[in-house]
Amino acid sequence: MSALVALPACSQAPAEPAVSERYVDLELHLAPPAGAAPSSDARAWTTDDGRTLQLRHVDTIPGAEIRSIRAEVVGDHPAVVFEFTAPGAAQLKALTADHVGRMLGLVANDQLLLAATIAGPFSDGFQVTTDTLEDADRLRRSLVVSDAP
Secondary structure: OOEEEEOOOOOOOOOOOOOOOOEOOEEEEEOOOOOOOOOOOOEEEEOOOOOEEEEEEEEEEOHHHEEEEEEEEEOOEEEEEEEEOHHHHHHHHHHHHHOOOOEEEEEEOOEEEEEEEOOOOOOOEEEEEOOOHHHHHHHHHHOEOOOOO
16 A cells, blocks of 8 residues: 545535445554654554554554445545544544654554554545555455355
């Protein structure tokens, strides 16, 4: 994943997915502040580009607080667009507002999905750009709870 972008507040309610889907919990992990040593409960994660990051789990947004996750083209870039319910958005906004400038890692299913520097408080969602629309759809599908046994 190459970029994490906060979405501005929406004046209209986001479109609901055509089929009601359930999503996995989304863990939020933070890197230590610049110049600080990682905390003893930090875990080493490897990014897609081979970097190793020390990130500490700080919060989890339950899958029930994710309104939708869509793969689509945003501008000229394929992306995965995340939208949250009001409680999930408030949780995400509080965390990102308190940690502007720090590295945020998003983890699901014990996999680091992405890590990016928090540029400012998030609102009711964010988007992750990918290399291809197929990559975006693969990431989206990995976050859907399967009802299969």
